[in-house]
Amino acid sequence: MLNRKMNKVVAFFCAFLIAWTPVFAYADDTLPPRVDVSAVDLGKVTQLRKGQHAPFAGILLSDTAAAKLFADLKFTERECQLRLTRELKINTLQLTSQIDALKLRLEVETTRSTGLLAVKDERIKFLELNWRPTPWYESGEFWFAMGVVGGILITVASGYAISQAGK
Amino acid sequence: MGLLTLLTFLISGRQQKKVLDAANKAHDKENKINEKAKGDLVDGLTKISEEKDEKIKEALRESDKREEDLKKEKEKLVDESTNSDDLGRKIADLIGAEYVKPEDE
Numbered sequence A: 001m002l003n004r005k006m007n008k009v010v011a012f013f014c015a016f017l018i019a020w021t022p023v024f025a026y027a028d029d030t031l032p033p034r035v036d037v038s039a040v041d042l043g044k045v046t047q048l049r050k051g052q053h054a055p056f057a058g059i060l061l062s063d064t065a066a067a068k069l070f071a072d073l074k075f076t077e078r079e080c081q082l083r084l085t086r087e088l089k090i091n092t093l094q095l096t097s098q099i100d101a102l103k104l105r106l107e108v109e110t111t112r113s114t115g116l117l118a119v120k121d122e123r124i125k126f127l128e129l130n131w132r133p134t135p136w137y138e139s140g141e142f143w144f145a146m147g148v149v150g151g152i153l154i155t156v157a158s159g160y161a162i163s164q165a166g167k
Numbered sequence B: 001m002g003l004l005t006l007l008t009f010l011i012s013g014r015q016q017k018k019v020l021d022a023a024n025k026a027h028d029k030e031n032k033i034n035e036k037a038k039g040d041l042v043d044g045l046t047k048i049s050e051e052k053d054e055k056i057k058e059a060l061r062e063s064d065k066r067e068e069d070l071k072k073e074k075e076k077l078v079d080e081s082t083n084s085d086d087l088g089r090k091i092a093d094l095i096g097a098e099y100v101k102p103e104d105e
Helices: A002-020 A063-129 A142-165 B001-081 B087-095
Strands: none
Touching: A002 B087, A063 B001, A142 B001, B001 B087
16 A cells, blocks of 8 residues: 555656656757858969960960860760760670570570470380380290290191001 | 290390380480580570671771761860960850959950
């Protein structure tokens, strides 16, 4: 009884503590400040004629070098795409060829196995029919021999009988 | 008795010959099947290899042509851009840089 009351008191105390425990949200939902793109220095470019003052320190390229640089920048993606396409096509052709070769192997092997199985089946059937020789008493040779032996015996017996009758 | 023995030998010999003949025929058939499979495989693989080589050559030819065209186009652009007055602006636009006019313009 006392134990039950004690449990109730403890439960009430715990509930009281839980209700009074302050709950804080530790997650910070504020977004990080965005990078100001305009503040990023992407550099400067100018185009000078001979004798003109440069507006900032930097590297001066001749018209030809600048034109080449411009063309390189402009064509890099297309050149890369072209190489990529070529490699992709070659790889596709090679892999397709490998797949075709494997399909052919499978087909040939299937045909070969089917043929061999047919031959084996035929051979099994033959051996089942001929697994033991014909019994000697069923063969034609035996009966031929029996005929010959019988003829000889009959001839001998007849000769003996005739000779006995003459006596 | 001797005649019977001889006949028994003859009978069993004939039976064995029949079995061996059948075995030889079966082996011949198996050999033919194997040879045919070998021939089919060699022919097929040769054909596949030749077709692949031809297709790869064609793809390389096509790619070389495109590369050559691109190179010509690039050279044309270089020639056009060399004497262009707004090359600086074009480069700046391309790389996202700021174009600065010369001081005395």
